[in-house]
Amino acid sequence: MPTKDVSFKTIDRTTLRGHLYTPSNAPASPLPILIMIHGWSCVQEMELPKVATHLTSTLPLAVLTYDHRGFGASDSRDGDPRREIVPAEQVSDLNDAVTFASGLEGIDPLRIGVWGYSYGGGHVISAGAADQRIRVVVSNA
Template sequence: MRLDVEIPSGQDTLAAWLYLPDLPETAPTPPVIVMAHGLGGIRQMRLDAYAERFTAAGYAALAFDYRHFGASTGEPRQLLDVKLQLADWATAIAYARSRPEVDPDRVVLWGTSFGGGHVIATGARDTRVAAVIAQCPFTDGLASGLAMDPLTSVKIGARAARDVIAARLGKAPVMVSTAGPLHSAALMATADAVPGYLALVDAEARAAGFDNQVAARVVFDILRHRPGRQAKRVRCPILFNICETDSVAPAKATLRHARTAPRVEIRLYPEGHFDIYLGEAFERVVADQLEFLTRHIPTTQPRTATS
């Protein structure tokens, strides 16, 4: 069963799907997996495919859109603010714990790409989280910046500076493409970015408000953002699904950060950043995630006494 829910977050509202498994009345209250996407991504860009697999295995799932994106409220549209998105994660987790249909002490965080970095940071802060899954995670803004084409760096840096000035003057944001061709003014300007990223966008995603651009000011925040540094503070089990040929979140930096987590498990895939959402690669990664969940957060575990 999938329910459309709305979650207040600050002065805005997060749009979300709550998936509930079909369980016998005598079954333990299920764990819940809180989920969100990466740079400019919304729920309709394949989060439902993962959530449906988790629900079929007996888990509940809550997939939400960040404020300023998709069906969530927030103006200006397409404003990617790291602090606000981390606040949205905290809000979504609190909402999940408030639902009587799920076990509040068995909350799992699942994030992909930029959201993969958010779940590392959130898992480090929230010691009540039961487990974390970070899929092709963004862990190091410096590493991603150094991997960027120099011409692209100049182009997006200029737009970011203009957008910062526009924001101070109260003007409309200066936008930058989220995914674009090699050498273009895009946050992800690699050979596989346009075909890979846009392969996740179908008619439903476009109808839900998908837009391949964000306010350019986020460029400076991204370069400073290094959530991988917080992996060493994640005390619960954490799974890193890492793409070995990742053009956006370099695998070398991700592995370096991942290995600092006390209870880390690492799975490597011979694919690029955008490949593991579809086809055979998707099947392998979601199977690994379910195996991890089954071992650490089994659905058959009775509800905790403190719940």
């Protein structure tokens, strides 16, 4: 499956980095997208590529993964320590990922889902309850 490195800015201008997975034989119409986030102190390379590759090879959808701020390839806000976990900021960053994904070429902004596992499972419930752009929530904890 084609994979592309991506980055986007959060509301406070912190750069988050991730990967966009798309199906090899994508249909001509815009694709739905699933934004996948990981659990407590994990990085996106931990299991998310395996799941994203499986989903995009079997379903006509795109998948966006990224590292939480301060983890993996993503930046920390200036002055903040690395590997600091602030749930409200991580949920806000997920909303920023929705904004980023909705502007991607070939993505249907009316078909955005979020998938979180472990600790991230709570984040997707919170984001999905507050952000009307999110149409599907999968919490795997």
